[in-house]
Amino acid sequence: MVNNVKTKLASEHVDFFYGSNQALFDIQMKIPENSVTALIGPSGCGKSTFLRMFNRMNDIIPGTHHTGRILFEDDDIYSANTDVVKLRQQVGMVFQKSNPFPKSIFDNITYGPNIHGLKNKKKLEEIVEKSLKGAALWDEVKDRLHESAMGLSGGQQQRLCIARALAVEPQVLLMDEPASALDPKSTAHIEELIGELREKYTIMIVTHNMQQAARVSDYTAFFYEGNLIEQGETTQIFMNPHEQKTEDYVTGRFG
Amino acid sequence: MKKNHQSKVIIWALRLSTYFIVMVVGYLLFDIIVKGLPTISWSFIFDLPRHSGAEGGILPAIVGTIYLVLGSMIFALPLGMASAIYLSEYAFQGRFNRYVRLAIITLAGVPSVVFGLFGLGLFVLFFGFGASILSGSLTLAFMILPTIIVSSEEALQAVPKGLREGSLALGATMWQTVYKNVLPYALPGMFTGSILGIGRAAGETAPILLTVAAFFLPRLPNSIFDQVMALPYHLYVLATQHPDAQKVLPMQYGTALVLIVIVVFFNLTAIILRNHFRKKIQW
Numbered sequence: 001m002v003n004n005v006k007t008k009l010a011s012e013h014v015d016f017f018y019g020s021n022q023a024l025f026d027i028q029m030k031i032p033e034n035s036v037t038a039l040i041g042p043s044g045c046g047k048s049t050f051l052r053m054f055n056r057m058n059d060i061i062p063g064t065h066h067t068g069r070i071l072f073e074d075d076d077i078y079s080a081n082t083d084v085v086k087l088r089q090q091v092g093m094v095f096q097k098s099n100p101f102p103k104s105i106f107d108n109i110t111y112g113p114n115i116h117g118l119k120n121k122k123k124l125e126e127i128v129e130k131s132l133k134g135a136a137l138w139d140e141v142k143d144r145l146h147e148s149a150m151g152l153s154g155g156q157q158q159r160l161c162i163a164r165a166l167a168v169e170p171q172v173l174l175m176d177e178p179a180s181a182l183d184p185k186s187t188a189h190i191e192e193l194i195g196e197l198r199e200k201y202t203i204m205i206v207t208h209n210m211q212q213a214a215r216v217s218d219y220t221a222f223f224y225e226g227n228l229i230e231q232g233e234t235t236q237i238f239m240n241p242h243e244q245k246t247e248d249y250v251t252g253r254f255g
Numbered sequence: 256m257k258k259n260h261q262s263k264v265i266i267w268a269l270r271l272s273t274y275f276i277v278m279v280v281g282y283l284l285f286d287i288i289v290k291g292l293p294t295i296s297w298s299f300i301f302d303l304p305r306h307s308g309a310e311g312g313i314l315p316a317i318v319g320t321i322y323l324v325l326g327s328m329i330f331a332l333p334l335g336m337a338s339a340i341y342l343s344e345y346a347f348q349g350r351f352n353r354y355v356r357l358a359i360i361t362l363a364g365v366p367s368v369v370f371g372l373f374g375l376g377l378f379v380l381f382f383g384f385g386a387s388i389l390s391g392s393l394t395l396a397f398m399i400l401p402t403i404i405v406s407s408e409e410a411l412q413a414v415p416k417g418l419r420e421g422s423l424a425l426g427a428t429m430w431q432t433v434y435k436n437v438l439p440y441a442l443p444g445m446f447t448g449s450i451l452g453i454g455r456a457a458g459e460t461a462p463i464l465l466t467v468a469a470f471f472l473p474r475l476p477n478s479i480f481d482q483v484m485a486l487p488y489h490l491y492v493l494a495t496q497h498p499d500a501q502k503v504l505p506m507q508y509g510t511a512l513v514l515i516v517i518v519v520f521f522n523l524t525a526i527i528l529r530n531h532f533r534k535k536i537q538w
Contacts, residue, residue, distance in 0.1 A: 055424060062348055089426035099417030101436060102536050112425035115435065161421070168425055 008033040008172060008202040009054055014068035016049055016058070023049050025226045027068070031219075036194060036203045038213035038234065041223035041249070047206045048096075050223065051174050054204065055091040056084055072172075089116065092165035096177040098157040100149035100164075105132075105141050108149045108160055112168035127167050135163035136193050155186025159193065173197065175205040179212065191216050210250055214238050222246045287511050294509030303473040304484075308493055309503050311473075313510055318475055319388075319483030320457055320514070323467065324521055326392025326479070327399060327456045332449055334396070335403030339445070342404070343411035344433050363401035368461035370398040375465040387480045391467025398462055399452035406448025410441040440536055446529035453521045457514065460487040470496075486514040 009031035016024035024046045031037050039047040052058045053070050056077060069076045077087055089112075101108050109128045110118075118124060128145065132138040137159040141152070149160055158178055165173060175194075179187040194216045197203060207213050213220055214234060221231040222245070230237060230246045241247040248254055302312030346352050374394025384390040414437050422432040460468075468488035476483045493507045494500060 057420065057424060060420075060423065085426045085428060087426075088424055093420075093424040095417060095420060095424075097417055099415070099421040101418060101421065102440065111422070111435070112427075115422075115425065115427045115431050164421075164425065 005032040005035070007031065008073065009204070010071040011050070011053070012069040012071065014050075014053065014066060014070065016046070016053065016066040017064060018061070019063045023226050024066075027228045029221060029228060029231060031202060031204060033202050034198060034200070035218040036198050036205060036216055037219045037221065038217035039204065039206045039221050039223060040208075040210065040213050041229075042254070043208075044225075045223040046226040047221075047223045048176055051176055051204055051206050052093075054172070054174055055088050055093050056082075057093065059084070089168045090170050091172040091174060092168065092170035093174045094158070094161050094165055094176065094178045096180055098154065098161050098181070100152070100157045100160050102148065102150055104146045105149050105152070105160065106145040108164050109167045112164060116168065131163040131167040132160075134166045134197070135159045136189065136196070137163055153186070155182050155189055158182060158186070158190060162190075162193065162197075170201065172202045172204070175203065177206050177208060180208060187212070210238075210252070222249060224249070284515070287508060287515065290505070291508035291510075291512030294505045295512065299509055300513065304471065305473065307471050307497060308489060308506060309497065309499070313484075313486070313489060313506075313513065315472060315475055316484040316486045316489040316510070317513060317517070319468070319485040320487070320517060322388050322476065322483060323391050323395060323463065323485055324453055324457050324517075326388055327395035328449070328453065330393055330396035331399050331403055331452060331456075335400050335448075336407050336445060339404045339407035339411060340433060340438070343408045344437065345429070359401050359404050363405065366461075367398055367459050368464075370394055371462040371465040373397070374462060379466055385480060386465075386467055386469075386482050388467055388476060388483055389479045391463045391483075391485075392479075394462045394466045395456045395459065398459065399456050402452045402455070403445075403448045406451065407441070407445040410444025410448070411437060413444060414440045439532070443529045443533040443536075446525050446532065450522050450525040450529075453525060454518050457518045457521065458487055460491050463488055486510055486517070490514065 007030045011027050011029045014024055014027040015022060027050060039051060041047050049058065053066065054072070054077070058064050058066075066078070070078055072087065072091065075082070101111060103111070106128055109131050110124045113124060113127055118127075129138060129142075132141060137156060140156060141160075149157065152160060158181075162173075162178070179190045182190065191212060194203060194205065198218075205213075205217065217234045219231065220234040220237040222229045222237065222241075222243075224245055230241060230243045232242075237246060238250050241250060299312045300317065301314055303314055304316075305311035342352065342355065346355075371394065374390055374397070378384045378390035378393050379386055382390075384393075418436050418440070419432055422436040423429070427435070463485050467482060468485045469482040470492060472482060472484050490507060490510045493503045493510065497503050
């Protein structure tokens with residue numbers, strides 16, 4: 001769908017199964033570098049499942065398997081010699097339900113760097129500041145870094161989770177409906193943040209909210225019942241969809 | 256109005272049931288304290304028994320029970336927690352896992368005397384540990400294992416899935432995730448299970464009867480291969496085997512009181528530990 005832009009992630013003929021239940025059918029897709037790609041579609045269409053393939057989070061669900069290839073910079077991430085730990089460091093994830101750890105704000109951010117072996121306190125402090133600034137949260141929490149992350153508001157918690165993902169210096173951010181549980185103001189905050197993050201990261205975002213997809217993304221892919229119906233530049237998908245199903249969905253005729 | 260009346264009746268039925276239970280426990284404790292307290296003295300606690308326990312103190316039984324509780328904990332806690340971690344975090348949640356769980360729950364329902372017989376056969380005779388602290392501790396450990404496994408697993412399962420996913424998504428390995436982001440939050444609950452286990456280990460008579468407990472042994476153990484007296488068995492002996500049961504009645508109540516105090520002491524330690532771990536979590 002994209003020419004003359006570097007492809008960061010790609011899926012080639014991907015089928016995915018929960019047991020004998022097929023959730024994805026022959027998905028072909030290219031995700032350009034330093035852009036925002038939105039995955040839209042009705043509930044159960046497979047968009048979250050597809051997202052979770054890119055950092056192999058589906059691995060932890062028993063009884064699942066797939067065929068086809070997922071490429072991260074031309075490397076098949078499901079090949080036997082892939083280091084999943086390293087992959088997940090490079091491909092970060094933000095979940096639908098914000099999941100701050102019941103630790104201090106500081107310890108939440110340093111959790112990732114810590115498990116990757118960084119112990120230098122000064123370095124860690126730098127990372128905390130940089131990550132929180134990156135997630136537009138620094139000013140709000142800089143005076144209470146050692147208080148529990150559970151005391152933050154919902155929107156702040158989600159931005160903390162983004163900061164936590166940034167702390168391990170990923171190249172890709174996968175976002176699974178990151179704003180679906182937030183109030184409009186916090187949602188606007190997250191969307192603004194996504195706009196800023198696009199400069200440095202390749203972002204894939206699953207969203208239920210069509211306006212959100214239209215606002216934040218450069219490219220949009222429409223999923224329906226496990227099939228990728230249409231993909232293209234966001235303006236084209238919303239203004240001039242080629243497929244009838246896409247048009248019905250983006251104009252709100254079903255969903 | 257009739258509905259209102261009905262719900263009041265139900266609430267009172269529930270309330271009275273609760274009060275009834277509290278009363279029974281309260282009366283039991285009150286009775287033992289009132290009848291046992293006069294017997295408690297320095298020499299009762301720190302002297303060796305004389306005349307088959309009719310006179311003197313109960314020091315060997317106290318020491319024996321403490322050894323047995325500690326001994327069973329040393330075996331049961333690591334083993335139980337380890338298998339709970341495996342079952343909850345690592346094992347494939349399939350049919351085999353369900354059978355394992357069923358086996359553990361069944362094990363919890365096995366009468367304690369059967370554990371005694373099992374201990375006699377395996378530890379005392381087959382491994383040749385003889386009737387000893389080691390055999391008794393191992394037997395008690397197996398008896399309380401199901402309690403520890405089941406409650407530990409529940410505590411692990413109560414840790415939100417998001418904490419595991421969040422940790423894994425940051426590139427943590429499975430073990431790093433369990434060790435750093437699951438266990439700390441499950442530990443308080445895991446200790447609750449061990450608290451229940453301690454009470455049972457200290458109070459059971461049947462498992463130790465066949466594997467360690469001495470009828471009358473007025474000296475302290477020198478090694479884990481020695482027999483010891485233990486409070487519950489001593490109590491049983493005093494109450495049923497003594498030629499003059501009436502005469503030793505105060506000794507029985509004194510022994511019962513000491514046993515209860517020891518159980519309370521162990522439980523308090525576990526509760527303090529649990530609260531310590533709980534405080535570290537910044538919910």
